[in-house]
Structures are given as structure tokens and as C-alpha cells.
Amino acid sequence: MELATARQQIQLLQAQVNNSITRKRKAVHIDPNTKFATISNVRQAQIKAGDVINDTDESSASEYPSEAESCIIVAEMPS
Structure with a gap:
């Protein structure tokens, strides 16, 4: 029982480390x-x-994106 909880704790900590790694940034x-x-x-x-x-x-790549592809959702109103 303790082994299972320890393994789960290790997996949780590894996931936190993987998520906290800084992302690479590339100049635009x-x-x-x-x-x-x-x-x-x-x-x-x-x-x-x-x-x-x-x-x-x-086939779908083009110079001009469609209207749906060029939308940016800033915030959603609660319903």
C-alpha cells in the first residue's frame, strides 16, 4: 500500500517538474x-x-486564413 502511494507521489512530482520547465522562445x-x-x-x-x-x-494551407482560423477568443461570458 505504501509502495503504491509512493509511486503515485513520484509520478505527481515528475509531472510538476516537467510542467515547470521553461519553454524555448523563438524570435518572431x-x-x-x-x-x-x-x-x-x-x-x-x-x-x-x-x-x-x-x-x-x-491542402488547407493558404496565404489567407479563413475567418474561423483567424479568430482569437479573449474571454467567454458565463452562461
Whole structure:
């Protein structure tokens, strides 16, 4: 019984250590002729840093994202 609780405690502590490791940061490279980075620039930097998995396939990738892809939800109202 004590062995099982000790193993569970070890797994919990290992998960906490893995979650507390600082993430790699990558600079967002933007076009010098633009004033701000676009969402696609930020997304590419996240993919290069390993924070986000590139889940877009070649058929849906385009220069202009659809309306649903370009939405950012800031907060949700309680219902």
C-alpha cells in the first residue's frame, strides 16, 4: 500500500517538474516593411520553438486564413 502511494507521489512530482520547465522562445521574424507581426508569423515562430505542433496539411494551407482560423477568443461570458 505504501509502495503504491509512493509511486503515485513520484509520478505527481515528475509531472510538476516537467510542467515547470521553461519553454524555448523563438524570435518572431517579421518583414521590415510591416509595422506588426501577423498571426501567421507568430504561429511559425511557435512551431519552430516546438511549442505548437504543425497540424496543417498542404491542402488547407493558404496565404489567407479563413475567418474561423483567424479568430482569437479573449474571454467567454458565463452562461
